[in-house]
Amino acid sequence: MSKSLKALAAAMILTLGACSGGGGDDTGGNTDEPIVIGVSLPLTGDFSEPGKGVQQGYEAWAKIVNDSGGLLGRQVELKILDDQSNADRVVADYEQLIGKDQVDLVFGPFSTRLVVPSARVAEEYGMLFVEPAGAAKEVFEQGFKNLFYAAPAVANDHYNHLAEYILAMPADQRPKTAAYAAMDDPFAQGTAYGLKAKLEAGGIKTVVNEVYPPNTTDFSGIAAKVADAKADVLVGGSQYQDGVNLIVALQQLGYQPKLAAFSTAPTNPEFAKAVGNKTEGILSPTGYSQDAQYPSNKEFVEKFTAQFGKAPEEDQANGYTTGQVVAAAVTAAGCAEQGDCQKKLVDWVRANTVETVVGPLSWDGTGKPKGAHMIQQWVGGDIKIVLPADVKEAEFVFPKPAW
Amino acid sequence: MPSGALLFQSVLLGILLGGLYALLASGLTLYFGIMRVVMIAHSAFLILAAYLGWWLHERAGLDPLLAMLGTVPLFFGAGVLLQRVLLTRLRPATLTMMSVLLTFAIALLIEGLLGYAFTGTQRRVQLGYGSASLEVFGARVAVVKLIAFGLAVVALGTLYVLMKRTRFGWALRATIQHRDAARLLGIDTDRVAGYGFGIGLATAAIGGTALSLDTTIYPSLHWHWIGPLMAIIVVGGLGSVPGAAIAAMVLGMAQSLLQIPMGTTWAQTVFYVALFATLAIRPQGFFGGRLAQRF
Numbered sequence: 224m225s226k227s228l229k230a231l232a233a234a235m236i237l238t239l240g241a242c243s244g245g246g247g248d249d250t251g252g253n254t255d256e257p258i259v260i261g262v263s264l265p266l267t268g269d270f271s272e273p274g275k276g277v278q279q280g281y282e283a284w285a286k287i288v289n290d291s292g293g294l295l296g297r298q299v300e301l302k303i304l305d306d307q308s309n310a311d312r313v314v315a316d317y318e319q320l321i322g323k324d325q326v327d328l329v330f331g332p333f334s335t336r337l338v339v340p341s342a343r344v345a346e347e348y349g350m351l352f353v354e355p356a357g358a359a360k361e362v363f364e365q366g367f368k369n370l371f372y373a374a375p376a377v378a379n380d381h382y383n384h385l386a387e388y389i390l391a392m393p394a395d396q397r398p399k400t401a402a403y404a405a406m407d408d409p410f411a412q413g414t415a416y417g418l419k420a421k422l423e424a425g426g427i428k429t430v431v432n433e434v435y436p437p438n439t440t441d442f443s444g445i446a447a448k449v450a451d452a453k454a455d456v457l458v459g460g461s462q463y464q465d466g467v468n469l470i471v472a473l474q475q476l477g478y479q480p481k482l483a484a485f486s487t488a489p490t491n492p493e494f495a496k497a498v499g500n501k502t503e504g505i506l507s508p509t510g511y512s513q514d515a516q517y518p519s520n521k522e523f524v525e526k527f528t529a530q531f532g533k534a535p536e537e538d539q540a541n542g543y544t545t546g547q548v549v550a551a552a553v554t555a556a557g558c559a560e561q562g563d564c565q566k567k568l569v570d571w572v573r574a575n576t577v578e579t580v581v582g583p584l585s586w587d588g589t590g591k592p593k594g595a596h597m598i599q600q601w602v603g604g605d606i607k608i609v610l611p612a613d614v615k616e617a618e619f620v621f622p623k624p625a626w
Numbered sequence: 627m628p629s630g631a632l633l634f635q636s637v638l639l640g641i642l643l644g645g646l647y648a649l650l651a652s653g654l655t656l657y658f659g660i661m662r663v664v665m666i667a668h669s670a671f672l673i674l675a676a677y678l679g680w681w682l683h684e685r686a687g688l689d690p691l692l693a694m695l696g697t698v699p700l701f702f703g704a705g706v707l708l709q710r711v712l713l714t715r716l717r718p719a720t721l722t723m724m725s726v727l728l729t730f731a732i733a734l735l736i737e738g739l740l741g742y743a744f745t746g747t748q749r750r751v752q753l754g755y756g757s758a759s760l761e762v763f764g765a766r767v768a769v770v771k772l773i774a775f776g777l778a779v780v781a782l783g784t785l786y787v788l789m790k791r792t793r794f795g796w797a798l799r800a801t802i803q804h805r806d807a808a809r810l811l812g813i814d815t816d817r818v819a820g821y822g823f824g825i826g827l828a829t830a831a832i833g834g835t836a837l838s839l840d841t842t843i844y845p846s847l848h849w850h851w852i853g854p855l856m857a858i859i860v861v862g863g864l865g866s867v868p869g870a871a872i873a874a875m876v877l878g879m880a881q882s883l884l885q886i887p888m889g890t891t892w893a894q895t896v897f898y899v900a901l902f903a904t905l906a907i908r909p910q911g912f913f914g915g916r917l918a919q920r921f
Contacts, residue, residue, distance in 0.1 A: 299885070407891065435890040438850050440841040443639045444885035444893070450766075464748035464842045471840075474757035474766035476635070497750060499757055547765035 257300040258293075258559045260285075260549075261320030262330045265337060268308030273538045274333045277355050278303060280535065280542020281330060283527045288546070294553050302326060306337060313337045315442040317344040327559045329543050331370075333538075335409075337361040342370045350561070355541035359409045363446075363589040371547040371571050371586050373579070374510050375594035378413030379420075381508035382458075383595035384610040385484060386421035388619065389456070392578055396621075398455030398481055402431035404445050404469060405460025414486040414508065415460030422456070430454050439465060446472035453478075457532035459485035467497045474501065481622035482506065490537075490606060491601065504623030507606070508596035511581050512543045514607075515597065516614055517548065520580040544579045549579045582614075628886045635765040636882050642771040644878025648871040649778035650833040650851065651858040652785060653826035659802045659865030660822040663713055663725040668830055669848035669855060670733035675701065675834025676843045677740055680751050690751055690835050691773070697831040705827030706820045708732075713823070714816065733848060740845035748844045756840075774836035781832045782871060786823070789867070798822050802865065857897040861904045863911025872913045873900075 262281060265274035281301055289298050302320065306313035311331055320326045321344065330339055331354025332562065338357030342365070345352035352370045358377045376383070382490070401422055405415040412434070422428060430452040433445045442465070449457060450473060457473075457480040459466050466488025470611070482504075488494055489507035513524050513534050523543055527535045552571045558564035576585040585593050598610035600620060607617040628636075650672060657665040675697050679690035716724045759766040789795040800808035801815045801822070809815050837843070854877075862873030877900055884893040905912060 433889055436894070439890055440843075440847065440850070441643070443643075444636065444882060445890060447632060447635045447639060448886065451629055451635065464750065467750065468842055471757050472768075474758045475760065475771075476766045477761075486845075496752055499752070499754075501757070605703070 243334065255297070257298040257615045258295070258323070258553075259300050259302055259326045260328045260330055261302050261304075261317070261324060261326030262318065263304045263306045263313050263316035263337075263341065264330050265308035265313075265333050266305040270308045270333050270337070273356070274308070277333050277542035279527075280355070280539040280544075281311070281546060283523070283530055283535070283539065284543045284546030284550075286530060287522070287526050290465060290551060294560060295557065296306060300497075305330060308337070310340050312335055317341045320407065321348045321350060321561070322343070325561065327561065328549060328553070330542075330549065331355055331357065338362055338370075339365060342367050343375065345369055348561070349565050351552065351565050351572065353545045355545045356538070359413070362590045367565070369565070369589055370590040371548065372590055372592050373489055373584065374541050374592060375581050376510070376592055376596050377474055377582065378410050379417030380594070381414045381486065381510075381596040382418035382484065383597045383600070385506065385508070386418055386425070388610055389422065389427070389482070390425040392621075398427060399460060400428045400430045400454045401456035402434065402451070402452055402454035402480075403429065403458045403460070404431070404433040405436050406439075406462060407436050408460075408462070411460040411462055411486060413460075415458050418458055418484070427456065430525050433540030435465070437462075440468065441451075442469045442472040444473070446478070447468065450476040450478035455481045457483040458550075459483075459488070461485045461488045463488045463491050463494075467494065468499045470505075470626070473587075474498070479623075479625050483623055483626075484508075489601065494523075494603070495601075498588045498626070501626035502601040502604070502606075502626070504620045505601045505626075506609075507599050509537070509599050509608075510596050511535075511537040512597060512599065514606055514616060517580055517582050518578060523580045527528055527554075530558050532605055537588070540580050544581050544584070547579045548572060548577050548584065548626075551575075576612055578609055631764055632886065633883075634763070636886060638762065638765050638767055638877070639771075640879035640882030641875070642767070642775050642873035643882055644832075645778040646771075646773040646836055647854070647858055647874035647878045648912040649774075649829065649836055651870045651874050652728070652782060652867050653829035653833070655859040655862065655865055655867055655870040656785075656826040656829070656856050657823060658756040658859065659715065659867075660798065660819050660826075661709070662722045663729070663823075665729050665826070666726055666852060667729040667732040667736065669824075669851040670736040670850065671701065671827060671830040672834040673845070673848045673875055674736050674740065675831045677744060677749070677834075678840035679835050679838045679888040680749050680843060681744070683751050683753075683881070690838050694832060694835050697835065698828050699832035702824040702828040705824035708827070709820045709823035710816075711783075714801060714819075715800065718902070733852075737848065738847045744845070746844060746846075748842045750842045751838050753839065773813055774839055774885055777832055777836045781829055782867070785867060788825070794818070794821065847905045854894075861900050861911060862913045866911065866913065869911055869913035873911075 249306040264278050265271055277428050285299050285301050306316050310522050327346055335357045338354050342352050344421055346367055346369055353373050355373055378425050403419050416558045433448050434487045459469055464540040466485040484506035489505050490509050495502045552568040553559045555571050576583050599606045600609045602617045602620055609615050609617055609619040657663045679693045682688040682693045683690055705760045715732045754770050758769040780860050797813045797818045800813055801818045805815050858873045859870050862869035883894050884896055
């Protein structure tokens with residue numbers, strides 16, 4: 224407990240802008256030199272959009288840290304390479320950053336496909352590897368010792384708060400049947416099937432379980448099955464447009480579930496307009512909310528908005544969170560360089576809880592975060608946090624009003 | 627065993643889907659009939675028309691149905707130009723093969739330009755009546771799907787009358803059946819073929835509009851469509867518009883019903899199974915005549 228309190232205090236000190244100054248004097252004569260952090264990100268290619276989002280998160284973190292005096296009294300400097308969303312390229316990038324450029328620390332790239340190969344490189348060099356976006360279960364099955372995923376939960380745990388809430392309802396109100404429709408995609412399916420496993424274990428019967436290919440544009444067939452089964456609960460393992468299309472197709476068939484949850488889609492700024500503003504009661508898990516009352520979040524949103532002219536989204540927040548985790552470790556261990564220091568950093572992260580913009584984070588032995596996502600719901604024309612209870616902005620609405 | 631209500635709903639959805647497929651495939655079979663051109667870019671033009679409808683709706687609040695007043699003549703003109711300027715330059719001996727390459731390039735060009743202009747983000751026309759539906763004996767028929775079906779009926783009906791009852795239609799069919807004989811009769815086959823191609827592309831404008839009413843569009847979506855549409859015109863008999871319409875209905879219905887036991891992913895394979903079966907058993911197609919000898 225005292226350890227996590229210390230970590231909390233460390234993170235608070237950092238993010239509130241206080242600085243110990245000169246604390247790192249014992250590391251030698253390089254105190255004036257900046258701490259160089261090596262990153263490879265997909266700035267072009269398939270993942271360029273989220274890749275750039277993470278880049279903004281990293282840059283916002285570096286600016287906020289530097290404006291408040293740096294880390295261990297040293298400025299931080301990001302060295303960002305573009306891996307073109309290419310797994311071979313990302314390996315070469317981290318080899319170069321760690322081996323040739325001798326960076327002091329590294330941050331992870333974006334998405335599972337690039338995180339796994341680059342984590343292997345970091346592992347070889349014994350570097351602490353905190354990453355913003357490798358959430359598929361493969362990441363945690365590789366036996367990595369130095370990897371930590373800087374977000375509240377992996378896909379399967381996104382809906383944990385909702386599952387608890389549903390199963391805690393009195394038996395006569397609790398939904399009895401559920402329909403699941405998920406895109407054929409590890410992330411989208413992971414979210415829906417995580418909830419499915421928990422609801423099935425709690426006795427809620429699965430009446431429809433559909434998987435559709437990512438290029439599906441016509442959802443009337445799936446909608447017909449869901450509507451025919453008259454399921455109480457509807458869970459969509461969706462990205463964005465597929466979720467919208469499914470909802471419109473269900474509206475066309477006049478289906479009214481008591482509870483409807485979709486991953487990702489309902490948090491999109493264009494969602495309400497896309498489904499004809501019939502959003503009331505729709506649920507979505509979210510890893511990040513600009514309105515969440517976590518201590519460092521307010522400062523992050525303000526300064527990020529000032530720097531980039533728009534509020535941060537999840538990708539940006541995950542990048543920033545990565546920075547916060549590494550910073551907390553560096554501050555606690557009192558060092559930032561290759562070699563023995565990295566081991567100290569890894570041990571510290573493994574043993575502590577870090578306060579971040581997405582809430583307090585802690586990890587299991589594989590680097591998987593132990594939390595769950597917040598659950599947001601459309602209430603009164605706006606999407607608000609309803610679960611967990613300690614950060615809620617509105618009461619959970621059940622049953623869902625008609626759409 | 628699925629319930630009766632689900633079966634009935636799926637049959638209705640199958641009819642509506644079949645009508646849409648028939649509209650989308652009609653142009654494709656027409657090009658082949660007129661000039662033995664395999665028009666890979668047809669579905670790219672469909673998506674282009676859908677984008678124009680979406681864009682006019684976003685920018686000017688224009689209903690996509692009204693946008694057709696502009697897109698149909700525009701596409702007709704583009705079709706005539708495409709045929710007169712590009713396709714006639716291909717050597718007759720290798721026309722079918724080379725037309726695949728040429729129209730493949732056009733498809734890539736359209737996809738690239740759409741991506742450049744509108745980004746890869748998926749779009750959907752947001753209509754006030756987008757989620758409205760009518761009740762038919764306990765099942766539901768979405769208004770937008772009904773409109774798309776209506777467009778298909780009107781467009782295919784007009785095409786039929788045009789081909790069967792007008793001098794131009796006779797000239798076009800003569801050109802389809804025997805180009806040299808048609809020329810001997812004094813038909814300007816080059817001009818007729820140009821207009822025929824324009825009509826094919828005009829159906830793409832209508833089809834694209836029908837498509838935009840109820841689905842998501844994105845620049846590379848045309849690759850998703852060209853396979854099923856090619857399968858439909860082969861099953862229906864290359865060059866035969868009624869054949870394509872019947873094949874579209876049968877396959878649309880089959881896809882809709884197969885979704886119940888097989889799910890969305892496997893139901894799509896019905897097109898390719900039908901394509902293989904046709905090529906193996908009856909290469910000239912099940913519903914048309916021998917390589918478009920008849921309309």
